Amino acid sequence: MEKVLDFKQFDGKTVLITGGAGSLGQALTRKLLEFDVQSIRVYSRNESKQVEMESKLKDSRVRYLIGDIRDLPRLTRAMEGVDIVFHAAALKHVPVIEYNPFEAVNTNVIGTQNVISACIEEDVEIAVAIGTDKAVSPLNAYGATKLLMEKLFISANNYLDKKRHKTKFIALRYGNVLGSSGSVVPLFINQIKNNKKITITDPKMTRFSITMDDALNFILESTLLGKGSEVFIPKLLAYQISDIRDALFETLEEVEVENISLRPGEKIDETLINEHEAKYAWEFGNKYVLFSSEREEDFIKQTYEGIKKFNNNFKNYSSDNVELIGKEELKKIFDKSGMFNPK
Numbered sequence: 001m002e003k004v005l006d007f008k009q010f011d012g013k014t015v016l017i018t019g020g021a022g023s024l025g026q027a028l029t030r031k032l033l034e035f036d037v038q039s040i041r042v043y044s045r046n047e048s049k050q051v052e053m054e055s056k057l058k059d060s061r062v063r064y065l066i067g068d069i070r071d072l073p074r075l076t077r078a079m080e081g082v083d084i085v086f087h088a089a090a091l092k093h094v095p096v097i098e099y100n101p102f103e104a105v106n107t108n109v110i111g112t113q114n115v116i117s118a119c120i121e122e123d124v125e126i127a128v129a130i131g132t133d134k135a136v137s138p139l140n141a142y143g144a145t146k147l148l149m150e151k152l153f154i155s156a157n158n159y160l161d162k163k164r165h166k167t168k169f170i171a172l173r174y175g176n177v178l179g180s181s182g183s184v185v186p187l188f189i190n191q192i193k194n195n196k197k198i199t200i201t202d203p204k205m206t207r208f209s210i211t212m213d214d215a216l217n218f219i220l221e222s223t224l225l226g227k228g229s230e231v232f233i234p235k236l237l238a239y240q241i242s243d244i245r246d247a248l249f250e251t252l253e254e255v256e257v258e259n260i261s262l263r264p265g266e267k268i269d270e271t272l273i274n275e276h277e278a279k280y281a282w283e284f285g286n287k288y289v290l291f292s293s294e295r296e297e298d299f300i301k302q303t304y305e306g307i308k309k310f311n312n313n314f315k316n317y318s319s320d321n322v323e324l325i326g327k328e329e330l331k332k333i334f335d336k337s338g339m340f341n342p343k
Helices: 023-032 047-056 072-078 094-099 101-121 141-161 184-195 212-225 241-249 297-303 327-337
Strands: 014-018 039-044 062-066 084-087 126-130 168-172 197-200 206-210 231-234 237-240 256-259 271-273 281-284 287-290
Touching (some): 014 023, 023 212, 039 072, 084 101, 094 101, 101 126, 101 141, 126 212, 184 197, 184 241, 197 241, 206 212, 212 231, 237 241, 241 327
Parallel strands (some): 014 039, 039 062, 168 231, 197 256
Antiparallel strands (some): 231 287
């Protein structure tokens, strides 16, 4: 049985968020400010987003550091005295990365290794890599770089065997955050606002879905649970693109729909645990956990009381074999979040 976790364990901590001025980074910063954290360092290379964030978020505990995760000396200096690192910086737009794959390697792979090196150098307590379902059986360059990010973080725990290195590294995977930058909802909203027309590849396309509040809770819970080397995956519902369309259409007058082909590297459905990983997967409360093949079952069961093996009836955990959110529930999510305002 998963224990109720006390988020007050973040009190007094100094936190650094790479990509901290992005939509997730800003939401995570606001969430952490609900606790008595010592300070939060927003580390990103986008000065405009940092200026905009600072103008909206008035709190002396937040510091804004311009820097690129490709720059190891700058990153290492930024991590001095840091207890927890959330690694959210990445190039993530699939078509852009298909056209510029090595730039994604420089940021998502080499940049991630820089994060690991800086964490070890500065004795960070725990580092959390924010991953994606596109890392599972990747079809596109973005997913491949995020898979490598995950592998780098998990293998970095080998340093824990050396007494002079204490950093625990864990990775997270989850689906699209509804309303986040680059996701389908703001894309549709902008298309509707600008020209009363939306573009859809396949109405039957499915995607895992998580709200920003649930994503934040998942991140913080996993941080407190992590002992090093785990990949945490939330239990999620999914949605069909056609239901997103219908939920938005009922809010506005009829709009034109243009059917387009799949973008390079795009999948019809997404997977969070593939059939090859299932043998290493465990179920723990509202999460699944992947362990490396070296982890013994006795250790896993002693560390996570009540944990059980992944359901063998599932060959994989994909967005086409989980419960779908209907359009009425999607409308409620949109209304609650305030993300949809056509004017």
